[in-house]
Amino acid sequence: MKKIIITSIGLLLLTTSAFALDPLGPPVAASKKDVTAIAGFEYLYGVMDLHSESFIFITHPIPPTPSVSLLFSSAKIKDVKTNKFYVNLISEIGGDDLDIFLRLGIANANPDKSANRDNLAGNIGESDYDIALGGGIRTTFYQSEDGREKWGILAQLSYTNFDYNEKNSSVNGYDVSLSATIKMLEIQLAAGPTYQVTDELSIYGGPFLHFVKGEAKIKGNVDGEPGDGSCDFKQEPELGGFVGLSTDLAKNTKFNIEYQLAGDAQAVGFRFIHRF
Numbered sequence: 001m002k003k004i005i006i007t008s009i010g011l012l013l014l015t016t017s018a019f020a021l022d023p024l025g026p027p028v029a030a031s032k033k034d035v036t037a038i039a040g041f042e043y044l045y046g047v048m049d050l051h052s053e054s055f056i057f058i059t060h061p062i063p064p065t066p067s068v069s070l071l072f073s074s075a076k077i078k079d080v081k082t083n084k085f086y087v088n089l090i091s092e093i094g095g096d097d098l099d100i101f102l103r104l105g106i107a108n109a110n111p112d113k114s115a116n117r118d119n120l121a122g123n124i125g126e127s128d129y130d131i132a133l134g135g136g137i138r139t140t141f142y143q144s145e146d147g148r149e150k151w152g153i154l155a156q157l158s159y160t161n162f163d164y165n166e167k168n169s170s171v172n173g174y175d176v177s178l179s180a181t182i183k184m185l186e187i188q189l190a191a192g193p194t195y196q197v198t199d200e201l202s203i204y205g206g207p208f209l210h211f212v213k214g215e216a217k218i219k220g221n222v223d224g225e226p227g228d229g230s231c232d233f234k235q236e237p238e239l240g241g242f243v244g245l246s247t248d249l250a251k252n253t254k255f256n257i258e259y260q261l262a263g264d265a266q267a268v269g270f271r272f273i274h275r276f
Helices: none
Strands: 003-007 038-051 055-059 068-072 076-091 098-111 130-143 149-171 174-196 201-222 225-250 253-262 265-275
Touching: 038 098, 055 201, 068 174, 076 130, 076 265, 098 149, 174 225, 201 253
Parallel strands: 003 068
Antiparallel strands: 038 076, 038 265, 055 068, 055 225, 076 098, 098 130, 130 149, 149 174, 174 201, 201 225, 225 253, 253 265
16 A cells, blocks of 8 residues: 655755856857957856745555655745856857857756755755756847947856755655756846946846756655656746946956846856957
8 A cells, every 4th residue: 555645845856946047248249350269267156045846756665565655745945056167168150249159067056954954955965066068149239339338138048967966864754865866958038238337347237037947856765665756847937137247357358247136046157258
């Protein structure tokens, strides 16, 4: 006979709010006709609250041992911290008005354990650093006569795989050990101005939309009996805003720092861009 255990534990991995954000940078093209290539390094640190959906974990024992189903109810996961490191390569194919860029890096995401003692996020293992891929386009659609004011549009996406190692915990008197893997696709659409304050300093910002779609797979055991489960998840379009500063560090080398805010998420990041 199957045992059903109802718990108040929310699962970190099945979210309907922002899970993570990616660096945006100025929403205008960076390429120039006399530049052969542009490369950079990017980092983003984010903190967010997540809203989990319910999730059922089912064991698969050898008969006649009964299976166990753990029903994890929805919950709010607090203070999930993310780190993303990227190498950014920008193509000159588009000329002055269009950039095509690619990203390759690593990322992790971990909840604050002390803030999540009453849900699974406080008892699940840590996220390893895993491969993160991304890319997108930037285009400039307006430039003032003196060149100091530009308006542009940015569209980007990223794919990230998060692995969480096993950690032992107790649920309603059962010894539970779970690990998890998330495969996640994110899309960000942004628009706004970039204004050249001085020859070496510019500011940028504007609104953006954020979408998330992915899948979570859970493995582990309950009282020594192996089990698994999975669930698709998505985030409806969420509106946010960003603001940043760009300055010249040396000839052909720029440094950007920016802040993003969207619903239950916020992030700060920086990048170095060099033109060859």
